[in-house]
Amino acid sequence: MDTIPEIPKEEYILKCTSACAGCSDSLALRYVLKAAGPDTVLVVPACCTSVIQGIYPNTAFNVPVYNIAFASAAACASGMSNAFRAAGKKTNVIAYAGDGGTLDIGIQAMSGAFERGTDFLYICYDNEAYGNTGMQRSGGTPLGARTTTTPTGKTDNKKDIDAIIAAHDPPYQATACAAYPQDLFKKVTKALTFRGPTFIHILAPCPPGWRYSTEKSVEMGKLAVKSGMWVLYEREYGKLTIGAQSKAAIKKPIPLEDYLAPQGRFKGIDPKTVDILKQRIAKNLAKLAAEEAAS
Amino acid sequence: MFEIRIHSRGGQGGVTAARLLALAAIHDGKYATAAPFYGAERRGAPIVSFVRIDDRPIRIYSQIKKPDMVIVLDASVMDVVDVLQGLKTGGRVLVNSAHPREFKGFTSGHVDLTGIALKENLVVAGSPILNTPVIGALAKQGIVSVDSAKKAIREMFSDERNVKAAETAYEEMSA
Amino acid sequence: MKKISTGNKAVAEAVKQIVPAVVAAYPITPQTEIVEQIAEFVSSGELKSRYIAVESEHSAMAACIGASITGVRTFTATSSHGLLYMHEMTNWAAGARLPIVMANVNRSLGPGWNIWAEHTDALQERDTGWLQVYVSTVQEAYDATIMAFRIAEHNDVLLPVMVNLDGFLLSHIMQPLDTVDVGDFVPPIQLPHAIDVKNPTGYGGLTGPDQQFKFRWDIERSIRDSVKVIEATEKEFAKRFGRKYGFTEDYQCADADVIIVAMGTLGKEAEVAVDLLRKEGIKAGSMRLRWLRPFPKLDLKGKQVVVIDRDYSFGRGGILATEIMAQTKEDVFSVIAGLGGQEVTYEDVAGFVRKRRMGEEFWFGVNNNV
Ligand SMILES: Cc1ncc(C[n+]2csc(CCOP(=O)(O)OP(=O)(O)O)c2C)c(N)n1
Ligand code: SF4
Ligand SMILES: [Mg+2]
Numbered sequence: 011m012d013t014i015p016e017i018p019k020e021e022y023i024l025k026c027t028s029a030c031a032g033c034s035d036s037l038a039l040r041y042v043l044k045a046a047g048p049d050t051v052l053v054v055p056a057c058c059t060s061v062i063q064g065i066y067p068n069t070a071f072n073v074p075v076y077n078i079a080f081a082s083a084a085a086c087a088s089g090m091s092n093a094f095r096a097a098g099k100k101t102n103v104i105a106y107a108g109d110g111g112t113l114d115i116g117i118q119a120m121s122g123a124f125e126r127g128t129d130f131l132y133i134c135y136d137n138e139a140y141g142n143t144g145m146q147r148s149g150g151t152p153l154g155a156r157t158t159t160t161p162t163g164k165t166d167n168k169k170d171i172d173a174i175i176a177a178h179d180p181p182y183q184a185t186a187c188a189a190y191p192q193d194l195f196k197k198v199t200k201a202l203t204f205r206g207p208t209f210i211h212i213l214a215p216c217p218p219g220w221r222y223s224t225e226k227s228v229e230m231g232k233l234a235v236k237s238g239m240w241v242l243y244e245r246e247y248g249k250l251t252i253g254a255q256s257k258a259a260i261k262k263p264i265p266l267e268d269y270l271a272p273q274g275r276f277k278g279i280d281p282k283t284v285d286i287l288k289q290r291i292a293k294n295l296a297k298l299a300a301e302e303a304a305s
Numbered sequence: 306m307f308e309i310r311i312h313s314r315g316g317q318g319g320v321t322a323a324r325l326l327a328l329a330a331i332h333d334g335k336y337a338t339a340a341p342f343y344g345a346e347r348r349g350a351p352i353v354s355f356v357r358i359d360d361r362p363i364r365i366y367s368q369i370k371k372p373d374m375v376i377v378l379d380a381s382v383m384d385v386v387d388v389l390q391g392l393k394t395g396g397r398v399l400v401n402s403a404h405p406r407e408f409k410g411f412t413s414g415h416v417d418l419t420g421i422a423l424k425e426n427l428v429v430a431g432s433p434i435l436n437t438p439v440i441g442a443l444a445k446q447g448i449v450s451v452d453s454a455k456k457a458i459r460e461m462f463s464d465e466r467n468v469k470a471a472e473t474a475y476e477e478m479s480a
Numbered sequence: 481m482k483k484i485s486t487g488n489k490a491v492a493e494a495v496k497q498i499v500p501a502v503v504a505a506y507p508i509t510p511q512t513e514i515v516e517q518i519a520e521f522v523s524s525g526e527l528k529s530r531y532i533a534v535e536s537e538h539s540a541m542a543a544c545i546g547a548s549i550t551g552v553r554t555f556t557a558t559s560s561h562g563l564l565y566m567h568e569m570t571n572w573a574a575g576a577r578l579p580i581v582m583a584n585v586n587r588s589l590g591p592g593w594n595i596w597a598e599h600t601d602a603l604q605e606r607d608t609g610w611l612q613v614y615v616s617t618v619q620e621a622y623d624a625t626i627m628a629f630r631i632a633e634h635n636d637v638l639l640p641v642m643v644n645l646d647g648f649l650l651s652h653i654m655q656p657l658d659t660v661d662v663g664d665f666v667p668p669i670q671l672p673h674a675i676d677v678k679n680p681t682g683y684g685g686l687t688g689p690d691q692q693f694k695f696r697w698d699i700e701r702s703i704r705d706s707v708k709v710i711e712a713t714e715k716e717f718a719k720r721f722g723r724k725y726g727f728t729e730d731y732q733c734a735d736a737d738v739i740i741v742a743m744g745t746l747g748k749e750a751e752v753a754v755d756l757l758r759k760e761g762i763k764a765g766s767m768r769l770r771w772l773r774p775f776p777k778l779d780l781k782g783k784q785v786v787v788i789d790r791d792y793s794f795g796r797g798g799i800l801a802t803e804i805m806a807q808t809k810e811d812v813f814s815v816i817a818g819l820g821g822q823e824v825t826y827e828d829v830a831g832f833v834r835k836r837r838m839g840e841e842f843w844f845g846v847n848n849n850v
Contacts, residue, residue: 114535339654367825
């Protein structure tokens with residue numbers, strides 16, 4: 011049922027970025043920009059993506075990138091979008107921020123921009139920690155994961171940013187994963203057809219942060235989806251559609267342990283925490299399935 | 306003051322080697338500082354760390370321009386970096402290598418730190434640990450005493466294989 | 481035991497000695513190691529503080545304020561943009577007379593993103609009512625952090641204290657460190673205006689002009705009084721632990737014709753420049769400024785003064801130079817150097833002195849034709 015999209019050959023991320031080997035932030039961004047095309051400006055707060063661009067006067071990105079202070083991507087993008095629209099320009103304004111810049115320090119600016127109906131696409135690539143500063147916990151870090159500020163494993167749950175966005179009732183919101191680039195490409199293309207604020211939340215496995223070997227990033231993203239830890243869906247004018255890959259996971263998820271075991275950040279996680287994670291996954295999947303059935 | 310510049314790649318333990326060396330020098334009753342130079346380089350890119358050893362407190366924070374000694378933990382950086390830059394005439398070069406390396410006008414030495422680490426099975430996340438054996442090699446060169454080298458290693462690492470690797474490097478290193 | 485430590489770890493070690501009830505902090509390069517080390521101490525049980533992993537620096541300082549007003553000891557650490565993002569709350573902390581201690585790892589400000597040493601971040605906090613000390617060694621970072629609590633919490637002060645250390649140059653260098661057993665050097669905290677449900681009080685509500693004016697004057701009076709408290713604290717510290725500190729660290733100043741004034745690591749490296757210059761027959765001295773607030777009375781009479789600013793106030797000049805010129809009639813040569821982490825060596829510093837042009841301003845590496 012899924013058609014394979016025609017993905018443009020043009021590259022907007024050039025060779026020699028400063029990303030780590032196996033970085034899915036860069037992989038995701040590559041497809042985001044292929045979908046958005048050249049009439050696009052990226053607004054990037056402090057995050058790994060600010061580093062990946064390279065060092066002035068060089069840049070590895072082939073679209074304009076406006077780097078801005080950590081808390082302010084959505085507000086800056088608001089101003090930019092309004093200015094372009096006032097000038098009669100259709101230029102895509104994409105705020106591209108990490109989980110820290112979205113779920114934590116940037117949430118106020120983001121909520122404001124969504125409430126005001128800003129015409130922009132906000133993308134949160136989620137590597138589930140503060141990658142830029144060396145992997146401290148964020149609101150996106152899952153329960154039980156070790157980071158440099160949660161050396162024995164995080165004791166709080168991952169913040170449900172998608173539910174918070176849904177409460178703003180945007181015309182379009184979606185989740186995606188760097189391991190499924192075609193799905194991501196389609197969602198970005200679609201998001202950019204709407205007027206008003208749209209949101210895409212991309213799971214971006216990160217080798218140094220999650221502590222797995224660099225060649226396993228795609229595998230890790232797939233395991234996240236297959237275990238139900240990450241769910242692919244889109245919500246268009248309130249109507250939820252769960253992606254085929256995640257439907258399969260709802261029917262029969264792979265054991266969560268298959269996802270946790272290869273990752274050093276979950277090393278030594280206690281079985282009780284794994285149970286809580288499992289319960290939360292089941293609850294989330296049931297909630298989404300019910301919403302889809304009802305909508 | 307004795308100034309040492311260590312060349313390595315990010316993640317190879319150059320920073321820890323600098324730290325161990327400074328700690329060993331302090332155990333010798335000297336003053337020492339270890340300063341990694343943090344650039345905006347890519348991970349895995351060539352990096353440098355600096356060690357200064359002196360009989361009085363060290364008040365210099367800027368980079369070492371004219372080292373007395375250069376240590377190369379990864380010979381492949383020599384393809385992209387001039388490791389001899391600023392090295393004092395007659396200064397020493399120590400290269401992690403199984404084969405002798407000649408540097409004209411300088412006192413050169415080599416020791417197979419990688420081989421030693423592999424022999425001791427000192428491997429973390431697929432990479433051999435070079436920072437503890439190199440301290441053994443430096444003890445042989447008289448930069449720090451053997452006792453202080455061992456003491457420093459034991460303070461920073463609980464695994465005795467690190468001390469063994471340093472001992473092997475001490476034996477294999479030419480004086 | 482002889483230890484070796486980075487500047488960041490030394491700050492964390494000092495915090496471990498002091499045991500604040502609450503630490504609320506947010507990571508930022510190059511301060512991160514402080515936060516990570518404290519998180520590690522707390523989770524291993526070595527430090528019995530509550531650690532709040534807040535979602536921003538604004539919240540870090542706000543959380544410290546909320547904790548502090550209940551009468552407990554609090555600590556945070558930040559750098560650069562984190563400090564700027566706190567700015568509303570740093571004013572609040574001082575205005576509310578809360579003895580919060582913060583370590584700031586000095587770093588340049590964006591754009592562009594630059595993670596290296598510069599003092600402009602802290603100097604933009606100059607007028608908030610915080611006391612500010614700038615350190616130059618790992619040992620001093622440790623000692624100053626310990627003393628900061630005693631000074632801040634003294635009844636004649638009750639103002640927050642910021643300990644500044646140069647990004648990377650000091651935060652990441654490894655030097656010898658002697659840790660101490662603080663014992664009763666820092667007495668238990670007693671905040672006279674702590675929240676007490678038995679004595680309901682409104683804090684910081686609507687305040688008229690006359691009262692507000694008085695509150696401002698109170699801050700100024702306390703910061704003036706802090707001079708004596710700082711002196712007494714440093715004297716007591718020297719007595720107990722053997723290390724002497726003052727408002728400045730003077731090196732070869734007595735007979736000097738020309739004195740270099742700088743802060744942080746550059747102030748230390750300047751001593752090496754002095755040795756070099758003295759060998760050449762130039763009678764130089766170095767006066768490393770430690771306390772910027774309260775600003776000390778500097779003895780520069782009859783000397784030529786070369787001020788090195790790792791900071792700038794656009795449209796006016798080097799901030800340290802400006803402060804010194806406001807206080808002394810002596811001739812000043814103002815050098816702007818090291819912004820954005822620009823490399824400055826003792827040889828460069830000696831060069832500034834050799835080629836000094838009194839009364840002028842010189843941007844190192846830009847207009848090199850001194
Ligand atoms: C006000 C402020 N506080 C802290 C920082 C330091 N900082 C830069 S990026 C970052 C973390 C970014 O995390 P995230 O948004 O998840 O992106 P990632 O680095 O993981 O890609 C932090 C803490 C900053 N630049 N500005
Ligand atoms: S830390 Fe993770 S997200 Fe950041 S550049 Fe490296 S792999 Fe990518
Ligand atoms: Mg992140």
